[in-house]
Amino acid sequence: MSSEDFRSHESEPLSPDAVEAARYVEQVQHEFGDSWRLDNKFLEKFFPVCPAWKPDIDATQKRHYNARTSRWKRIPKIPKAASKLYTPLRMLMNDILLAEEQYRRRPSASDKALAQKPAQRTSAYLHKHLWDKIHVRCVLATHTKKKKLQSSRTWHGHSPVSPILFLAGAGAKVLGVRWTFIKPIARAGISPIEIILGSEDSLVGRDRLAASMTQVMSNQTHRRFAYGLIVTETTCTVYMFDHSGAVTSPPFDYHEHPAQFCAVIFGLGSDRGERVGFDQSMFPGKKDFLVRTLVNPGEKSPKEVQYVIREGLFRFSSLVGRGTNVLRTLKLDDLNSTSVVKDATIPHGELPGRESEGSDINSTFVVKDAWIPRGDLPGRESEGSLLRHAQAKGVVNGIPQLEHFEEIRRSDDPNDLDTILRNRQIDQPTAEDLKLERVHTRIVLKPFAETIDHFETRKDLLLAFLDAVLAHRQLHDVAGILHRDISIGNILINPAGAEGNRGILIDFDHAIRVGDTSPYSTKGRL
Numbered sequence: 001m002s003s004e005d006f007r008s009h010e011s012e013p014l015s016p017d018a019v020e021a022a023r024y025v026e027q028v029q030h031e032f033g034d035s036w037r038l039d040n041k042f043l044e045k046f047f048p049v050c051p052a053w054k055p056d057i058d059a060t061q062k063r064h065y066n067a068r069t070s071r072w073k074r075i076p077k078i079p080k081a082a083s084k085l086y087t088p089l090r091m092l093m094n095d096i097l098l099a100e101e102q103y104r105r106r107p108s109a110s111d112k113a114l115a116q117k118p119a120q121r122t123s124a125y126l127h128k129h130l131w132d133k134i135h136v137r138c139v140l141a142t143h144t145k146k147k148k149l150q151s152s153r154t155w156h157g158h159s160p161v162s163p164i165l166f167l168a169g170a171g172a173k174v175l176g177v178r179w180t181f182i183k184p185i186a187r188a189g190i191s192p193i194e195i196i197l198g199s200e201d202s203l204v205g206r207d208r209l210a211a212s213m214t215q216v217m218s219n220q221t222h223r224r225f226a227y228g229l230i231v232t233e234t235t236c237t238v239y240m241f242d243h244s245g246a247v248t249s250p251p252f253d254y255h256e257h258p259a260q261f262c263a264v265i266f267g268l269g270s271d272r273g274e275r276v277g278f279d280q281s282m283f284p285g286k287k288d289f290l291v292r293t294l295v296n297p298g299e300k301s302p303k304e305v306q307y308v309i310r311e312g313l314f315r316f317s318s319l320v321g322r323g324t325n326v327l328r329t330l331k332l333d334d335l336n337s338t339s340v341v342k343d344a345t346i347p348h349g350e351l352p353g354r355e356s357e358g359s360d361i362n363s364t365f366v367v368k369d370a371w372i373p374r375g376d377l378p379g380r381e382s383e384g385s386l387l388r389h390a391q392a393k394g395v396v397n398g399i400p401q402l403e404h405f406e407e408i409r410r411s412d413d414p415n416d417l418d419t420i421l422r423n424r425q426i427d428q429p430t431a432e433d434l435k436l437e438r439v440h441t442r443i444v445l446k447p448f449a450e451t452i453d454h455f456e457t458r459k460d461l462l463l464a465f466l467d468a469v470l471a472h473r474q475l476h477d478v479a480g481i482l483h484r485d486i487s488i489g490n491i492l493i494n495p496a497g498a499e500g501n502r503g504i505l506i507d508f509d510h511a512i513r514v515g516d517t518s519p520y521s522t523k524g525r526l
Contacts, residue, residue, distance in 0.1 A: 024160035028211040035245025042249035056099045071255045093139040096265040137269040138182040142166040150185040163192035163212040186219035198232040214319040222282035243371040244436040306332040366445040371438040380520040383508040384443045393479040397500030398471025400445035408440040449492040464493040464503030480514040
């Protein structure tokens with residue numbers, strides 16, 4: 001729902017959709033809590049006015065800026081309602097995006113010429129030959145019932161909330177979306193935009209923006225962070241959302257600083273995926289989307305292993321946290337091996353065991369990405385480290401077998417880890433900043449199966465439960481590991497497995513060493 005859908009007079013009863021929207025915004029508000037931060041150098045860090053943009057900024061201002069009144073044309077100075085700003089701001093932002101087109105990678109002249117031929121002016125042709133070169137960005141109106149944001153995360157197909165405007169895109173290099181036109185769906189989202197009057201409560205607009213951003217990022221497998229805007233008739237505020245909350249710029253007067261406003265829109269429309277928060281270790285192949293793991297990533301020439309993503313099985317619902325993501329994949333160099341790519345912890349009951357027909361469940365993998373808290377509690381140990389220790393102690397039955405573990409890098413530099421504080425460009429973190437720090441990790445495990453509540457016979461249930469209990473005992477008595485998170489969703493059932501592996505105990509994100517008395521051992525979930 002858009003902001004105006006649940007901004008109602010007291011005498012008017014709220015519609016069911018408006019009630020749903022209000023409840024969802026309240027839920028997201030609770031999830032973010034006190035994780036909001038102000039960065040006075042935000043614009044300088046992330047949206048500087050680049051000299052290379054000056055010709056385009058000058059041209060944009062010449063067409064759309066009134067130097068005499070020091071205001072953008074068409075933007076009402078004293079609008080009667082926020083809705084009077086929707087169309088003028090959408091048109092202005094799209095004009096700014098068009099001005100920046102010359103800096104984007106476009107299809108070559110020969111490709112364009114071929115695409116103009118009648119027989120090849122089809123969507124299928126464009127998908128086959130040009131989709132990896134297409135870079136399209138557009139600000140859409142998503143505040144009406146007919147044009148609200150669509151989301152695959154909900155059973156009814158639309159997002160509980162819909163922003164006023166929505167910067168969306170198409171193009172393989174950033175979004176991996178095989179379209180040559182823009183759609184108002186969360187998967188294609190770059191930045192939600194809320195528009196309010198300067199006299200309205202900015203915190204209400206902020207919470208609606210966070211709700212829209214949660215929908216966007218929960219629909220995108222490879223999003224590390226994202227930007228959103230709140231715009232009034234006078235000011236613009238930029239927000240950066242990630243798995244530790246949000247950091248915001250001070251509001252700036254976009255009429256007094258037109259070049260800064262252009263720089264913000266140019267930055268949001270960038271064709272560089274990492275610039276707007278996309279994970280470059282997940283990328284488009286010739287036909288499919290791939291996820292990459294690096295064996296010995298700290299070495300000069302690490303070995304690269306790629307998996308073809310076949311199906312999304314689970315994606316987090318709360319933006320603030322570990323960012324759980326589960327994918328079914330095929331290993332690129334072994335297409336007979338079915339795999340599962342998993343980002344972060346698997347909440348209870350959210351890991352369905354959907355396998356392709358004829359696949360061998362014992363050859364499956366789970367690749368798990370997690371934004372793990374670090375640095376604030378002594379005693380914390382990664383899941384990869386604990387599983388490696390268990391294997392070294394000879395515990396191999398009833399638990400996932402570790403194939404690979406790494407901390408994700410943002411670039412080829414082995415020291416350039418993908419962390420919250422690095423992405424926020426905080427070089428000298430305070431004690432409060434360190435509480436927000438998370439590092440992006442990836443582990444590869446096997447096997448993969450259904451959760452234990454998907455049993456078919458009582459015998460299968462009892463054998464799976466027995467093996468999980470034995471695995472828990474072995475972990476405690478032999479490896480000295482206490483799991484601390486036993487639940488239905490953390491026991492997998494594998495009736496075809498060998499004795500000892502008919503029940504698999506998973507998710508060691510909260511596990512500790514036996515006898516550990518560190519602060520982490522007494523801490524609840526993180």
